[in-house]
Amino acid sequence: MIHYISGGQRSGKSAYATQQALDIADNPVYLATSRIWDQDHQARIQLHKNSRDTRWENIEEEKYVSKLQLEGRTVVFDCVTLWLTNLFVDNHYDVEAALKEAKREFEQFIQQDFNLIIISNEIGMGVHASTDAGRKFADLQGWMNQYIAKKADKATLMVSGLPLTLK
Structure with missing residues (x-):
């Protein structure tokens, strides 16, 4: 089962996803993909880690x-x-x-028989990026979101902490 959850920044995606996982498993896995870019980002990561109790197995993998x-x-x-x-x-x-590598890696990843609750951001719904790299990344994100959503059995859009069922 693949459950795709997307939404804007601070829309409640992570809280909703973790509750969904706890509803179906006693000891879920939290797969964190973030690099530590700076001290502020490290503090945000630590806040996420502190919010999970001992039922969780935490795995970090960047790519x-x-x-x-x-x-x-x-x-x-x-x-x-x-x-x-x-x-x-x-x-x-x-x-x-990047899109080619992401699709290849995702396809290999979902060959496993597991419950996957996958969180993403709808960054294209916000402010138009002011840099070329930002605009390119928004395109990359949008294309990968579409790719994952098509593969998903279930899709939820989080808006202001409310889950809206898309699929």
């Missing part, structure tokens, strides 16, 4: 999620945006290369 063996588990993948950022930067801001 190569398909190497993880999570068969039979319930996994919260948080999040596509940070994962894509790593791929985008490491592919020297090449949208095509």
